[in-house]
Amino acid sequence: MELDVALEGDLLMKGLRKSFAAVSVLFLLVMAVSPMKDSLREWRQVQSRYNRYIESLPQRVKPTEPGLQQVWVPKLERVDRCVTCHLGLKEPALRNAPEPYRTHPAIYHDIEDFGCTVCHEGQGAATEYRESVGKVKYWSSPMLPQAYMEASCGKCHKEAEVPQAPTLNLGRKLLRDSNCAGCHAIDGYDKQWVPGLDGIGSKVNRAWLVNWLRNPAGYFAKTKMPNFLLSDDEANTLADFLMSFKQFAGNSPLDSLPRRLTAATEAEKTRLAERGSTRFREARCISCHAINGKGGYVATELGKVASKVSPVWLYSYIRNPKHFQPGVLMPRYRFNDIDLQGIVAYMQSEFLDYDADFPAAHTIDPGFYEKGLAIFRKYNCSGCHGLKGVSDLGERAPALTYIGSKKLYEIDFGKSGIDPTLPSFLKTKILYPREFSKSMKMPQFGYSEKEAEAIAVALLGCTDEKIPDEFMVRRPPGEKFSPQGEFGALVQDLACFGCHVMGGRGRPVATDLSLEASQTQRGWLEAYFKVPYSLRPMLTERMPNFFMTGGEIKTIVDYMETAFIADSLDHRVSGDPGDVAIGRGLFFERYGCHACHQVGSRGGYVGPPLDNVGARLKAGWVFHWLKNPQALKPSTIEPNNNIPDGEAEAITAYLMSLK
Amino acid sequence: MRSDTYLMMCAVVLVGCAGPNDGREKDHHITDSGRVAEVTVRNGSVQQMVGLSYEEQQGALLYNRYCAVCHGQEGRGDGFNSFSLDPRPRDLSDSIYMAALSDAQIEQTISGGGRSINKTQLMPAYGWTLSRREIQGLSSYVKTFATPSRTKKE
Numbered sequence: 001m002e003l004d005v006a007l008e009g010d011l012l013m014k015g016l017r018k019s020f021a022a023v024s025v026l027f028l029l030v031m032a033v034s035p036m037k038d039s040l041r042e043w044r045q046v047q048s049r050y051n052r053y054i055e056s057l058p059q060r061v062k063p064t065e066p067g068l069q070q071v072w073v074p075k076l077e078r079v080d081r082c083v084t085c086h087l088g089l090k091e092p093a094l095r096n097a098p099e100p101y102r103t104h105p106a107i108y109h110d111i112e113d114f115g116c117t118v119c120h121e122g123q124g125a126a127t128e129y130r131e132s133v134g135k136v137k138y139w140s141s142p143m144l145p146q147a148y149m150e151a152s153c154g155k156c157h158k159e160a161e162v163p164q165a166p167t168l169n170l171g172r173k174l175l176r177d178s179n180c181a182g183c184h185a186i187d188g189y190d191k192q193w194v195p196g197l198d199g200i201g202s203k204v205n206r207a208w209l210v211n212w213l214r215n216p217a218g219y220f221a222k223t224k225m226p227n228f229l230l231s232d233d234e235a236n237t238l239a240d241f242l243m244s245f246k247q248f249a250g251n252s253p254l255d256s257l258p259r260r261l262t263a264a265t266e267a268e269k270t271r272l273a274e275r276g277s278t279r280f281r282e283a284r285c286i287s288c289h290a291i292n293g294k295g296g297y298v299a300t301e302l303g304k305v306a307s308k309v310s311p312v313w314l315y316s317y318i319r320n321p322k323h324f325q326p327g328v329l330m331p332r333y334r335f336n337d338i339d340l341q342g343i344v345a346y347m348q349s350e351f352l353d354y355d356a357d358f359p360a361a362h363t364i365d366p367g368f369y370e371k372g373l374a375i376f377r378k379y380n381c382s383g384c385h386g387l388k389g390v391s392d393l394g395e396r397a398p399a400l401t402y403i404g405s406k407k408l409y410e411i412d413f414g415k416s417g418i419d420p421t422l423p424s425f426l427k428t429k430i431l432y433p434r435e436f437s438k439s440m441k442m443p444q445f446g447y448s449e450k451e452a453e454a455i456a457v458a459l460l461g462c463t464d465e466k467i468p469d470e471f472m473v474r475r476p477p478g479e480k481f482s483p484q485g486e487f488g489a490l491v492q493d494l495a496c497f498g499c500h501v502m503g504g505r506g507r508p509v510a511t512d513l514s515l516e517a518s519q520t521q522r523g524w525l526e527a528y529f530k531v532p533y534s535l536r537p538m539l540t541e542r543m544p545n546f547f548m549t550g551g552e553i554k555t556i557v558d559y560m561e562t563a564f565i566a567d568s569l570d571h572r573v574s575g576d577p578g579d580v581a582i583g584r585g586l587f588f589e590r591y592g593c594h595a596c597h598q599v600g601s602r603g604g605y606v607g608p609p610l611d612n613v614g615a616r617l618k619a620g621w622v623f624h625w626l627k628n629p630q631a632l633k634p635s636t637i638e639p640n641n642n643i644p645d646g647e648a649e650a651i652t653a654y655l656m657s658l659k
Numbered sequence: 660m661r662s663d664t665y666l667m668m669c670a671v672v673l674v675g676c677a678g679p680n681d682g683r684e685k686d687h688h689i690t691d692s693g694r695v696a697e698v699t700v701r702n703g704s705v706q707q708m709v710g711l712s713y714e715e716q717q718g719a720l721l722y723n724r725y726c727a728v729c730h731g732q733e734g735r736g737d738g739f740n741s742f743s744l745d746p747r748p749r750d751l752s753d754s755i756y757m758a759a760l761s762d763a764q765i766e767q768t769i770s771g772g773g774r775s776i777n778k779t780q781l782m783p784a785y786g787w788t789l790s791r792r793e794i795q796g797l798s799s800y801v802k803t804f805a806t807p808s809r810t811k812k813e
Binding site: 106594603604 | 705707712713714717720724725728729739740743744773774779780781782783784785786787788792795796
């Protein structure tokens with residue numbers, strides 16, 4: 001009996017032992033799978049290939065230890081394992097190595113402090129190429145393509161001009177100038193001034209308005225107004241609606257045309273027009289108004305303006321622009337009556353649209369006001385244009401404050417067939433706004449592809465990512481310089497901020513005037529206002545002649561001598577002939593200044609000629625300029641030659657002797 | 660210094676005419692053996708850069724601002740101001756001359772001016788105006804002007 005049980009138990013044990021052995025072996029094999037998979041990982045091969053590659057280089061490069069490497073940035077809550085494969089990022093010898101071993105291009109942000117994905121996006125914690133780059137369908141934040149790289153700069157850098165980021169700066173400038181804030185709420189962008197529509201019925205003729213509404217760029221190629229792709233019916237109804245607004249803002253009445261313009265003979269008109277054309281050129285209207293495509297683009301095109309507006313409006317407007325368009329940047333020229341009439345006569349004779357058709361007969365639909373108002377609201381015209389009684393009734397567009405963080409599942413790509421990523425959506429939307437659905441209302445701007453990409457870059461920087469304050473670079477909130485009194489009134493009237501910067505405010509088209517009286521002498525300034533001549537031959541733009549009175553010029557120069565001056569820029573220089581001779585030698589022989597500046601018969605054309613500089617500039621300015629030009633005008637291309645004090649004084653003495 | 664064995668094709672610099680960009684997608688393929696670099700300048704500012712590395716792009720922007728007025732858009736020494744200068748500015752697309760220069764020599768010329776390399780004082784010294792990184796970027800960009808078959812000696 002006991003033997004049977006024992007035999008059975010023995011068999012059982014043998015069976016158990018066999019199955020135990022089998023299971024153990026199986027278990028061992030299963031356990032081996034994981035280490036085997038680990039040893040065959042993509043990144044291990046990349047690392048061993050790197051070690052083999054650097055042996056072939058002439059320089060000595062430290063080989064990498066096998067293993068995962070990562071950069072951990074706790075402040076930005078990111079872990080980036082890109083450095084596991086990208087091994088040569090800090091190694092200057094690998095500037096021309098194949099990827100992924102190449103040195104990172106020179107940047108101003110340390111990889112240890114910032115990591116990689118804060119700029120490049122993508123999945124930082126991934127260890128396989130495919131996953132990290134994000135070429136996985138519908139992955140919400142794939143790596144940014146190279147064209148959109150500067151978008152990441154925009155996440156932290158909120159200042160006006162971001163260094164080393166031209167695409168971002170261009171995109172932000174376009175966002176601001178196109179007045180996207182008129183319909184879309186975007187952080188940091190305010191609505192720009194756009195001409196109001198009050199009194200439009202007394203200003204333009206109807207045929208012009210219909211053509212304009214149908215295609216603004218047909219009249220003025222660089223207009224900021226986009227094309228709303230209106231149907232003919234919509235354009236006609238809207239034109240009727242707008243032409244019913246005949247009262248100007250502030251109820252200013254139009255002046256009546258003087259007899260000289262209305263009742264003159266042909267010969268008188270021609271003489272008047274000739275006089276007008278001379279004044280027109282002196283006033284340099286072309287600095288802001290393009291004429292048939294040539295000129296500035298601050299204001300509207302004038303080449304066909306006589307076919308657009310009535311002559312009585314032209315006359316009244318040039319005489320006092322702010323009466324009819326409050327807030328406009330146009331200066332009020334001090335033309336006398338005859339000159340003004342001449343200018344109007346000149347424009348009437350020259351600036352005509354010779355291809356305009358005669359306006360067709362048109363009957364006004366009785367319901368035009370309600371229908372026109374509906375169209376006005378539908379396209380949110382009051383987002384840009386003020387119109388009394390009708391503003392703030394339009395339908396706003398989606399806010400763009402966090403557009404950079406928009407999730408892919410929130411985007412309807414329609415039948416467009418584009419790459420399903422956020423950057424390509426933004427670019428396509430900006431180029432062809434109604435591409436994704438028939439019921440969209442966004443108008444078509446005439447951007448090029450590069451411009452659309454730049455705007456997409458600027459928008460991609462508007463994210464809701466929580467970035468700690470120490471990383472953010474914000475524009476310092478400044479007090480807006482607002483001069484008061486007589487000088488302030490003149491600045492408003494003549495729109496000086498349209499071209500000059502003073503006290504940090506204005507447009508940097510012409511020179512910064514904040515230290516003007518430290519720079520130029522009083523006598524020269526007063527003469528300049530009378531005859532603004534071209535100071536730099538290379539520049540195509542000139543200051544207009546505003547025909548100011550002597551009293552107004554004195555007010556301006558007095559103010560400058562009091563406020564736009566810095567005592568620290570004073571410096572006495574001797575007129576000693578010995579110094580002057582030494583200075584001349586340094587000027588020509590040592591520093592070669594005549595490479596860019598003309599003196600007498602020789603010299604270059606880059607900087608202003610220095611023939612009369614002793615009567616134009618002040619000695620202290622010349623001295624400090626020679627010591628460090630960038631401190632006085634940061635955007636100058638004059639190099640800092642590290643001139644010692646004594647030499648700078650000698651050169652200044654020489655220059656001040658040139659009168 | 661290291662030797663540069665890349666063959667690069669000529670950097671074609673187009674001065675843009677009036678009119679908007681036609682929006683054509685340019686297919687520029689960057690390979691290890693050859694590159695086509697293109698810089699489009701309109702109204703004095705750089706509009707577009709194609710086929711340039713990051714450093715060369717920074718250099719292109721600086722070149723357009725500081726150097727192009729004498730050395731020309733394509734580096735041929737035919738800039739607007741070049742006709743008033745004697746001697747004329749260096750033709751930087753001269754591959755034979757440029758081939759003999761090392762990186763350090765180019766950077767020294769930019770940084771210390773003509774006098775620092777025993778040439779004319781008409782070439783200004785930018786060492787106190789531009790940072791070392793900017794000068795390196797400029798030097799990278801300047802090297803793209805020379806025609807292919809450029810081999811550099813140390």
